[in-house]
Amino acid sequence: xxxxxxxxxxxxxxxxxxxxxxxxxxxxxxxxxxxxxxxxxxxxxxxxxxxxxxxxxxxxxxxxxxxxxxxxxxxxxxxxxxxxxxxxxxxxxxxxxxxxxxxxxxxxxxxxxxxxxxxxxxxxxxxxxxxxxxxxxxxxxxxxxxxxxxxxxxxxxxxxxx
Amino acid sequence: xxxxxxxxxxxxxxxxxxxxxxxxxxxxxxxxxxxxxxxxxxxxxxxxxxxxxxxxxxxxxxxxxxxxxxxxxxxxxxxxxxxxxxxxxxxxxxxxxxxxxxxxxxxxxxxxxxxxxxxxxxxxxxxxxxxxxxxxxxxxxxxxxxxxxxxxxxxxxxxxxxxxxxxxxxxxxxxxxxxxxxxxxxxxxxxxxxxxxxxxxxxxxxxxxxxxxxxxxxxxxxxxxxxxxxxxxxxxxxxxxxxxxxxxxxxxxxxxxxxxxxxxxxxxxxxxxxxxxxxxxxxxxxxxxxxxxxxxxxxxxxxxxxxxxxxxxxxxxxxxxxxxxxxxxxxxxxxxxxxxxxxxxxxxxxxxxxxxxxxxxxxxxxxxxxxxxxxxxxxxxxxxxxxxxxxxxxxxxxxxxxxxxxxxxxxxxxxxxxxxxxxxxxxxxxxxxxxxxxxxxxxxxxxxxxxxxxxxxxxxxxxxxxxxxxxxxxxxxxxxxxxxxxxxxxxxxxxxxxxxxxxxxxxxxxxxxxxxxxxxxxxxxxxxxxxxxxxxxxxxxxxxxxxxxxxxxxxxxxxxxxxxxxxxxxxxxxxxxxxxxxxxxxxxxxxxxxxxxxxxxxxxxxxxxxxxxxxxxxxxxxxxxxxxxxxxxxxxxxxxxxxxxxxxxxxxxxxxxxxxxxxxxxxxxxxxxxxxxxxxxxxxxxxxxxxxxxxxxxxxxxxxxxxxxxxxxxxxxxxxxxxxxxxxxxxxxxxxxxxxxxxxxxxxxxxxxxxxxxxxxxxxxxxxxxxxxxxxxxx
Numbered sequence: 001x002x003x004x005x006x007x008x009x010x011x012x013x014x015x016x017x018x019x020x021x022x023x024x025x026x027x028x029x030x031x032x033x034x035x036x037x038x039x040x041x042x043x044x045x046x047x048x049x050x051x052x053x054x055x056x057x058x059x060x061x062x063x064x065x066x067x068x069x070x071x072x073x074x075x076x077x078x079x080x081x082x083x084x085x086x087x088x089x090x091x092x093x094x095x096x097x098x099x100x101x102x103x104x105x106x107x108x109x110x111x112x113x114x115x116x117x118x119x120x121x122x123x124x125x126x127x128x129x130x131x132x133x134x135x136x137x138x139x140x141x142x143x144x145x146x147x148x149x150x151x152x153x154x155x156x157x158x159x160x161x162x
Numbered sequence: 163x164x165x166x167x168x169x170x171x172x173x174x175x176x177x178x179x180x181x182x183x184x185x186x187x188x189x190x191x192x193x194x195x196x197x198x199x200x201x202x203x204x205x206x207x208x209x210x211x212x213x214x215x216x217x218x219x220x221x222x223x224x225x226x227x228x229x230x231x232x233x234x235x236x237x238x239x240x241x242x243x244x245x246x247x248x249x250x251x252x253x254x255x256x257x258x259x260x261x262x263x264x265x266x267x268x269x270x271x272x273x274x275x276x277x278x279x280x281x282x283x284x285x286x287x288x289x290x291x292x293x294x295x296x297x298x299x300x301x302x303x304x305x306x307x308x309x310x311x312x313x314x315x316x317x318x319x320x321x322x323x324x325x326x327x328x329x330x331x332x333x334x335x336x337x338x339x340x341x342x343x344x345x346x347x348x349x350x351x352x353x354x355x356x357x358x359x360x361x362x363x364x365x366x367x368x369x370x371x372x373x374x375x376x377x378x379x380x381x382x383x384x385x386x387x388x389x390x391x392x393x394x395x396x397x398x399x400x401x402x403x404x405x406x407x408x409x410x411x412x413x414x415x416x417x418x419x420x421x422x423x424x425x426x427x428x429x430x431x432x433x434x435x436x437x438x439x440x441x442x443x444x445x446x447x448x449x450x451x452x453x454x455x456x457x458x459x460x461x462x463x464x465x466x467x468x469x470x471x472x473x474x475x476x477x478x479x480x481x482x483x484x485x486x487x488x489x490x491x492x493x494x495x496x497x498x499x500x501x502x503x504x505x506x507x508x509x510x511x512x513x514x515x516x517x518x519x520x521x522x523x524x525x526x527x528x529x530x531x532x533x534x535x536x537x538x539x540x541x542x543x544x545x546x547x548x549x550x551x552x553x554x555x556x557x558x559x560x561x562x563x564x565x566x567x568x569x570x571x572x573x574x575x576x577x578x579x580x581x582x583x584x585x586x587x588x589x590x591x592x593x594x595x596x597x598x599x600x601x602x603x604x605x606x607x608x609x610x611x612x613x614x615x616x617x618x619x620x621x622x623x624x625x626x627x628x629x630x631x632x633x634x635x636x637x638x639x640x641x642x643x644x645x646x647x648x649x650x651x652x653x654x655x656x657x658x659x660x661x662x663x664x665x666x667x668x669x670x671x672x673x674x675x676x677x678x679x680x681x682x683x684x685x686x687x688x689x690x691x692x693x694x695x696x697x698x699x700x701x702x703x704x705x706x707x708x709x710x711x712x713x714x715x716x717x718x719x720x721x722x723x724x725x726x727x728x729x730x731x732x733x734x735x736x737x738x739x740x741x742x743x744x745x746x747x748x749x750x751x752x753x754x755x756x757x758x759x760x761x762x763x764x765x766x767x768x769x770x771x772x773x774x775x776x777x778x779x780x781x782x783x784x785x786x787x788x789x790x791x792x793x794x795x796x797x798x799x800x801x802x803x804x805x806x807x808x809x810x811x812x813x814x815x816x817x818x819x820x821x822x823x824x825x826x827x828x829x830x831x832x833x834x835x836x837x838x839x840x841x842x843x844x845x846x847x848x849x850x851x852x853x854x855x856x857x858x859x860x861x862x863x864x865x866x867x868x869x870x871x872x873x874x875x876x877x878x879x880x881x882x883x884x885x886x887x888x889x890x891x892x893x894x895x896x897x898x899x900x901x902x903x904x905x906x907x908x909x910x911x912x913x914x915x916x917x918x919x920x921x922x923x924x925x926x927x928x929x930x931x932x933x934x935x936x937x938x939x940x941x
Contacts, residue, residue: 022281036189037182039409041358042442046858049358077182087180095176098827102655103179104186104358104409127871134866138858140358140410141655142827143834144866 028066048137051108077107093150101141198438199283203265206517206851211293246487250326269447299851330570331506336471340462352452353843359409360440365429382692405682411654471506481520498532501586526896537901597793619905627890628700635706636777643752650690651702652682669710671734696890705780723768792898803929815877832895
């Protein structure tokens with residue numbers, strides 16, 4: 001089987017590994033690096049459960065091959081808590097707002113919102129923008145309301161909240 | 163009732179899930195793990211001849227290619243003993259473990275490949291050659307029930323797998339004396355459950371202890387174990403089934419499937435750990451769905467719009483097997499009655515086997531359809547009589563003082579369907595008020611003048627919850643002092659562990675976080691049922707409540723002997739038992755447990771019985787009925803047929819709430835599932851039975867942008883049927899949604915006099931109705 005050696009940074013750690021060329025990034029993260037926080041809900045790029053940040057942009061890791069990530073940098077849900085294990089404020093807000101139930105879609109949702117936090121002006125983040133941003137992540141449990149509230153509380157300025 | 167979690171207590175499940183440290187079945191890894199891929203029927207109906215595995219077997223990395231003939235060595239039977247008893251069923255059709263000679267739907271498993279990786283197994287599966295003779299397929303239920311239809315299965319006499327009549331009273335006389343009658347036909351579709359995690363399992367035989375451990379994404383691990391014991395011919399102590407973190411269930415992970423038996427059997431046969439993870443395509447073709455019901459009904463009313471009777475027929479698509487008896491259409495027929503006085507009722511029900519994926523419960527489980535039919539009849543009669551939609555309901559709702567109200571139909575347990583507590587008129591009144599019902603006419607008029615088509619709709623419903631026969635819970639404290647809870651309940655995201663911890667914590671005077679809860683593990687507790695029918699707070703919650711009371715009492719009695727005080731003077735606080743007001747006189751739970759674990763040869767103090775352990779099976783005496791009123795406000799774009807839900811208000815009554823935040827989460831998720839069933843979800847097939855909606859790009863689910871903010875108001879009418887006074891909440895949100903939304907759409911389009919009779923209401927369908935109405939004369 002065709003294989004290539006790739007160099008990849010994942011959550012701040014450097015890896016140099018041989019991977020089959022047909023292996024997608026989601027499988028690479030889950031089954032080769034054992035970072036199983038990234039979930040695969042559809043493997044055809046719709047559900048958003050496998051969303052990670054690739055060079056700080058959100059990407060569906062089921063739609064990109066690991067070899068395409070050679071020389072690039074990946075962040076997954078496992079990177080969010082700090083070194084001491086303290087949850088990211090967004091994670092903490094998710095719990096308080098009951099933004100997760102089964103938790104399967106949650107890692108992808110969190111990474112999508114981290115991208116919003118890093119790229120949007122807090123003074124412009126409102127409910128509509130959050131719902132638009134989340135529209136690429138499917139959740140079957142929560143009806144999205146808790147996620148929207150957690151994101152509003154964490155990412156937006158007080159005057160944009162409900 | 164004092165609520166737990168009102169201040170936003172984190173669920174016990176949250177921390178690890180937020181960190182990406184959940185343990186879903188595909189996250190589990192064991193040494194020497196091999197991967198399974200199923201080869202499935204590509205035809206809706208075909209006779210299967212020779213299966214040539216030789217090419218597939220030659221692929222490097224393939225360990226085995228297995229058919230039913232290969233698995234027979236470790237199986238006691240060829241079909242899954244799945245049947246739920248139902249006298250109306252003429253012939254049970256249990257699913258095949260693997261197809262023997264006749265494939266009856268696209269997706270039915272025929273063979274399995276075991277390989278080093280899933281990718282290799284998929285490569286090999288594509289190389290298996292099957293001789294298939296394509297047979298005519300039954301794909302539409304009206305045609306399927308006609309006498310000249312081809313048969314879904316060659317060994318069955320016809321396609322009408324079950325037929326019965328539900329009803330009571332003299333319907334004919336009711337119709338004869340009716341002042342007003344209406345008739346209506348509905349084609350109601352409900353899709354699949356589509357949890358974000360599909361099905362899957364890891365089966366590992368352990369030669370050291372002879373136990374087959376199966377980690378399974380299931381709602382009912384104890385049932386899976388029972389089926390495996392039967393099909394594999396093993397003893398109860400040779401199989402352990404664990405439901406690890408499960409990524410959503412919503413019904414279809416309740417029945418046991420062929421794959422669960424086939425993978426377990428292959429693991430035994432090969433003596434290797436095997437994993438199968440369903441992909442999304444498989445989820446769309448092989449996991450049970452709900453699909454189509456056709457209703458033709460008439461309603462009889464008196465001059466004031468009071469119901470005299472409903473009669474008609476219901477045709478239901480049962481799919482290719484009968485894995486769950488008749489429960490789905492049965493729920494539809496009983497839930498039609500809802501919170502209303504229905505003096506007479508007669509419905510002829512026919513279930514048609516089709517060459518499609520089997521149908522079983524998805525969230526709401528047939529009830530939304532029954533509720534939809536009743537609510538649409540009420541709206542149409544209100545329009546005919548020129549009275550308000552709220553008013554016709556007020557005239558028909560069961561008054562609060564009539565509860566408990568015994569209806570004249572039986573539930574599955576054979577008991578009369580009895581509404582135990584609630585105040586339906588008050589529930590509707592509060593919902594109308596919260597949604598601004600009485601001001602809406604003015605808002606609607608103003609909007610119409612600006613060319614905007616807005617509407618407000620309502621629905622009332624009940625949901626039977628807390629179904630028996632029992633659920634188990636145990637509580638144990640050992641010398642470590644740790645409080646260990648186990649239950650046959652199983653969680654797929656409902657926060658079951660948190661709910662149980664809150665119940666025990668309150669009784670034992672501790673924080674919920676110190677309680678260790680194990681759900682969904684057949685080794686943790688011998689019996690159990692699991693998640694179905696919005697039941698676990700009612701059944702497992704009350705079981706644990708009783709066990710906790712027993713232990714609390716025993717701690718106090720033991721401490722009374724040790725501290726030489728009266729048990730009445732003791733209180734439980736933070737894992738200690740202490741004399742009230744004298745914090746220095748106390749014993750830890752661990753010390754009490756140590757005392758009761760005994761010293762060799764010495765008597766236990768005060769003649770106490772050994773150990774701090776209690777196990778309770780709670781058997782609910784009857785089903786307890788949650789109820790609610792939904793108000794939906796919509797705006798319709800009459801050029802495109804696009805429907806936007808602009809506001810959604812619910813008044814919900816599930817009795818006492820253990821944790822309101824979790825209840826609201828259940829209701830919210832349920833409503834969005836209902837919105838989705840109304841506007842988006844549609845499983846489609848071509849005339850040959852080929853599924854056309856097999857990805858999340860073809861089959862639409864609602865996104866954060868498609869759903870409104872949902873307002874939930876609570877009433878709490880405790881049920882007298884259990885000590886906690888609780889009812890279920892998991893499906894209720896789904897039940898009221900389709901009726902409320904369609905009521906709103908018809909209200910928005912009232913000048914066009916549009917009647918919606920099909921679900922889902924897609925923009926294309928609605929646009930067609932609008933154009934037809936416009937062609938017949940503009941408003």
